[in-house]
Amino acid sequence: MSVIKLKKGFDINLVGEADSSVAPQRLSKTFALKPTDFIGMYRPKVVVKEGDTVKAGTPLFYDKKLEEVMYVAPVSGEIVKIKRGEKRKLLEIVILADSTMEYVPYNKYTVSELSSLQRDDILPVLLKSGIWPQILQRPYGIVADPKVQPKAIFISSFDSHPLAPDYNFIFKGQEQYFQVGINLLKKIANCPIHLGVSANVEVSKVFSPKNVEITKFSGKHPAGNVGVQIHHIAPINKGDVVWTLNPYGIIQIGKLFMEGKYDASKLVAIVGAEVSKPQYHYTYLGSCVDKFIEENLKNDHVRCVSGNALTGERIEKNGYLGFYDHLLTVLPEGDRPRFFLTDGWFAPIANRLSFHRALGLLSFLNPSKAYNLDTSMNGEERAFVMTGAFEEVTPMDILPLYLVKAILAHDYDEMEALGIYEVIEEDVALCEFIAVSKQPIQQIIRDGINLMREG
Amino acid sequence: MKFLHDILEKQKPMFEKGGKLEKFYYLFEAGETFLFTPATTTPTKGAQVRDAIDLKRMMFTVVIAMVPCLLFGMWNVGHQHYLAFGKDADFVGEFLFGLQHVLPIILVAYTAGGLVEVVFAIFRKHPINEGYLVTGLLIPLVCPVTIPLWQVAIASIFAVIIGKEVFGGTGMNVLNVALTARAFLYFNYPLQISGEIWTANATGNIIAKGTQGLVDGYSGATALAVAAQTKAGETVVGNLAKASEWNPGLYDFTNLAIGMIPGSIGETSLVMALIGAFVLVATGVASWQIIASAFGGAYFMGLLLNMIGGNPYLELPAHYHLVIGGLAFGAVFMATDPVSASHTATGKWIYGFFIGFLTVLIRVINPAFPEGIMLAILLMNVFAPLIDYYVIQANKNRRLKRATV
Numbered sequence: 130m131s132v133i134k135l136k137k138g139f140d141i142n143l144v145g146e147a148d149s150s151v152a153p154q155r156l157s158k159t160f161a162l163k164p165t166d167f168i169g170m171y172r173p174k175v176v177v178k179e180g181d182t183v184k185a186g187t188p189l190f191y192d193k194k195l196e197e198v199m200y201v202a203p204v205s206g207e208i209v210k211i212k213r214g215e216k217r218k219l220l221e222i223v224i225l226a227d228s229t230m231e232y233v234p235y236n237k238y239t240v241s242e243l244s245s246l247q248r249d250d251i252l253p254v255l256l257k258s259g260i261w262p263q264i265l266q267r268p269y270g271i272v273a274d275p276k277v278q279p280k281a282i283f284i285s286s287f288d289s290h291p292l293a294p295d296y297n298f299i300f301k302g303q304e305q306y307f308q309v310g311i312n313l314l315k316k317i318a319n320c321p322i323h324l325g326v327s328a329n330v331e332v333s334k335v336f337s338p339k340n341v342e343i344t345k346f347s348g349k350h351p352a353g354n355v356g357v358q359i360h361h362i363a364p365i366n367k368g369d370v371v372w373t374l375n376p377y378g379i380i381q382i383g384k385l386f387m388e389g390k391y392d393a394s395k396l397v398a399i400v401g402a403e404v405s406k407p408q409y410h411y412t413y414l415g416s417c418v419d420k421f422i423e424e425n426l427k428n429d430h431v432r433c434v435s436g437n438a439l440t441g442e443r444i445e446k447n448g449y450l451g452f453y454d455h456l457l458t459v460l461p462e463g464d465r466p467r468f469f470l471t472d473g474w475f476a477p478i479a480n481r482l483s484f485h486r487a488l489g490l491l492s493f494l495n496p497s498k499a500y501n502l503d504t505s506m507n508g509e510e511r512a513f514v515m516t517g518a519f520e521e522v523t524p525m526d527i528l529p530l531y532l533v534k535a536i537l538a539h540d541y542d543e544m545e546a547l548g549i550y551e552v553i554e555e556d557v558a559l560c561e562f563i564a565v566s567k568q569p570i571q572q573i574i575r576d577g578i579n580l581m582r583e584g
Numbered sequence: 585m586k587f588l589h590d591i592l593e594k595q596k597p598m599f600e601k602g603g604k605l606e607k608f609y610y611l612f613e614a615g616e617t618f619l620f621t622p623a624t625t626t627p628t629k630g631a632q633v634r635d636a637i638d639l640k641r642m643m644f645t646v647v648i649a650m651v652p653c654l655l656f657g658m659w660n661v662g663h664q665h666y667l668a669f670g671k672d673a674d675f676v677g678e679f680l681f682g683l684q685h686v687l688p689i690i691l692v693a694y695t696a697g698g699l700v701e702v703v704f705a706i707f708r709k710h711p712i713n714e715g716y717l718v719t720g721l722l723i724p725l726v727c728p729v730t731i732p733l734w735q736v737a738i739a740s741i742f743a744v745i746i747g748k749e750v751f752g753g754t755g756m757n758v759l760n761v762a763l764t765a766r767a768f769l770y771f772n773y774p775l776q777i778s779g780e781i782w783t784a785n786a787t788g789n790i791i792a793k794g795t796q797g798l799v800d801g802y803s804g805a806t807a808l809a810v811a812a813q814t815k816a817g818e819t820v821v822g823n824l825a826k827a828s829e830w831n832p833g834l835y836d837f838t839n840l841a842i843g844m845i846p847g848s849i850g851e852t853s854l855v856m857a858l859i860g861a862f863v864l865v866a867t868g869v870a871s872w873q874i875i876a877s878a879f880g881g882a883y884f885m886g887l888l889l890n891m892i893g894g895n896p897y898l899e900l901p902a903h904y905h906l907v908i909g910g911l912a913f914g915a916v917f918m919a920t921d922p923v924s925a926s927h928t929a930t931g932k933w934i935y936g937f938f939i940g941f942l943t944v945l946i947r948v949i950n951p952a953f954p955e956g957i958m959l960a961i962l963l964m965n966v967f968a969p970l971i972d973y974y975v976i977q978a979n980k981n982r983r984l985k986r987a988t989v
Contacts, residue, residue, distance in 0.1 A: 368987075442628060463626075487637055487867045505625060507621060508637070514713075514754065516927040527979075565642055
């Protein structure tokens with residue numbers, strides 16, 4: 130097994146890491162699916178109405194450009210709200226959950242039956258089941274098109290983002306499902322499957338399956354990003370399509386075929402400096418976060434983030450966790466001005482993290498300290514001045530600054546030549562964090578990807 | 585400090601869209617953000633927390649790095665003055681003389697250039713960038729103390745407009761702004777910026793021919809000028825000693841390195857420039873690759889010329905090239921300007937090397953230009969995008985090659 134050592138990167142240690150324990154179960158009453166979580170979606174077509182009752186696995190909507198892929202209810206219950214925004218943009222489909230879960234039934238298979246399944250037995254079920262959107266395709270990081278065969282499939286078995294959940298913990302004991310999921314994926318895609326594992330911790334049972342090629346990665350964040358791993362295992366060239374999945378999706382595939390149901394249950398980590406008791410909670414995909422933070426916050430003036438502090442999305446205190454998220458991060462809001470002499474740009478700062486060492490930034494003296502960072506921008510947006518820093522936190526043979534500039538200039542050839550196919554937002558999130566000029570790097574990368582897609 | 589912020593916030597509507605002073609919004613913004621980092625929080629999507637750095641702190645770091653050069657330069661202005669007139673003065677007296685004559689130049693440079701920044705910010709509707717905090721101090725440091733203030737004003741204005749704003753403002757300029765100002769002065773007012781003009785008389789002006797009270801045998805020539813005038817059969821080092829007979833030891837190697845010699849205000853001292861370099865490199869604000877390769881390039885060229893030989897200047901020991909003239913100051917503070925330098929890591933090595941290399945080449949080969957660092961940096965500023973182009977091309981080719989294998 131090969132080990133790839135990544136020298137570049139930056140770890141953001143935050144206060145409020147989840148304790149390796151599961152809180153007593155307190156399910157929220159409502160769950161939601163948000164079409165906005167599926168970045169590449171063209172236009173969602175809703176197939177339910179308010180007042181309808183659904184089972185776990187009942188289709189809620191589909192994309193008009195990818196009609197065979199269903200997006201389904203994570204729980205059974207009643208559709209209580211279809212929330213739309215400006216121009217009737219579909220924002221949320223909210224389900225009031227039943228007290229006992231009912232599932233859309235699927236065939237159950239024994240282990241020996243599974244091995245005789247063919248691609249045509251598996252694919253239609255996956256598309257209909259609601260699991261398919263777990264399969265993302267690169268380039269672009271969008272829901273995979275089932276008509277395009279991938280060159281390879283990549284799975285990262287660890288998350289190196291700030292306060293990320295421990296995959297060895299949340300997927301513990303699921304090795305059988307994981308193996309079946311891998312086997313079935315192999316049948317429909319018929320290509321190598323690569324599993325990236327962390328070299329820093331012992332590999333758990335779940336992530337030692339057969340039928341995959343395992344590569345170990347050591348180094349700071351973003352070593353756990355699947356995009357970085359792809360770059361080092363088998364980089365994406367023009368014309369290539371690869372698939373990426375979170376281990377959660379693979380386990381769901383296993384459960385679908387072994388137990389005959391779309392199982393959207395998951396463990397999520399509730400973390401951050403403002404959480405009284407940061408630990409794991411048992412719930413279902415798309416859960417409302419109200420129960421997680423009820424009597425569990427130290428302070429009211431906080432921001433709830435679905436996902437991690439680097440790539441996540443702000444949600445309301447009664448908002449819903451994103452489709453791909455296993456994490457709720459609660460951060461203090463940073464909406465207060467900072468006087469330049471006391472805690473602004475002139476003052477020595479020891480309690481806020483910086484990648485840089487410019488005068489007065491003292492965090493480099495204490496690299497392993499956990500910081501309590503708020504949501505302040507810590508400065509104003511300015512022109513690009515600093516050079517050479519983005520490369521330091523991007524462990525890929527890519528020049529992020531030039532890629533960003535090519536995107537801003539709408540230069541398609543340059544974007545392609547500089548590697549737009551190899552990155553999505555999360556791969557450049559550290560650049561956005563460290564940017565002296567406070568530019569929205571992740572958004573710029575997505576804009577570039579959209580330009581390429583529109584061609 | 586909340587009361588101060590409240591006062592500012594009260595004025596804000598006046599400057600916002602629809603307000604009476606809407607036009608001056610970015611002037612207000614500059615003032616307000618100087619005092620208070622705004623309460624702005626991160627957007628809904630993306631990095632929810634941000635690094636503690638901002639551009640103000642980065643630029644401020646550069647200003648701090650220049651302070652040793654500035655303070656030493658002020659003292660040296662006084663020191664050179666009292667040396668020339670053979671008068672005794674204590675350290676404080678020398679420093680105060682320098683302060684008195686340097687401060688106006690700094691104020692004029694900041695005001696004139698800053699005004700242009702503000703006018704452009706108002707009309708082009710963009711924030712006022714902090715870069716001028718550095719530029720406005722660099723310009724005085726590369727001028728002789730005797731420079732007329734009106735020339736400083738014109739040069740600063742020219743540099744900001746032609747060097748920066750016409751390209752779109754901060755971050756877009758091709759040439760180093762401060763060196764653009766100096767080049768403007770050099771080619772337009774050569775009488776005030778070349779020759780024996782470096783030492784101030786009692787009123788801070790050039791010591792005119794026939795001035796009374798000078799030390800016997802006084803010469804105001806810089807080490808570079810002396811070196812360039814060395815005739816065949818002599819050695820530069822010997823000639824330097826001869827030129828400083830009125831003040832023995834003036835052009836000793838250690839004296840040159842410490843910088844107690846005539847020259848532009850802030851650029852005489854290798855030692856102070858190296859202290860600045862230490863600050864810039866330790867804080868990661870400037871690229872150590874550029875600084876190291878610029879010194880390396882100059883030393884390499886010095887050695888190369890030694891090997892060729894043929895005239896005294898070519899045979900000047902290579903290490904002298906590192907201490908005479910403004911090489912150190914230019915390499916540390918001008919070459920490392922991140923906007924006008926190469927942006928790629930490999931490019932920075934090449935860019936720095938050629939700055940040192942060309943500086944010495946221009947010094948030794950071209951009699952019209954006693955100092956080469958200014959032109960070398962400006963020339964390499966122009967070539968930096970080309971160097972980057974090839975470095976980027978190599979990156980693209982690796983990607984392309986991968987695809988075709």
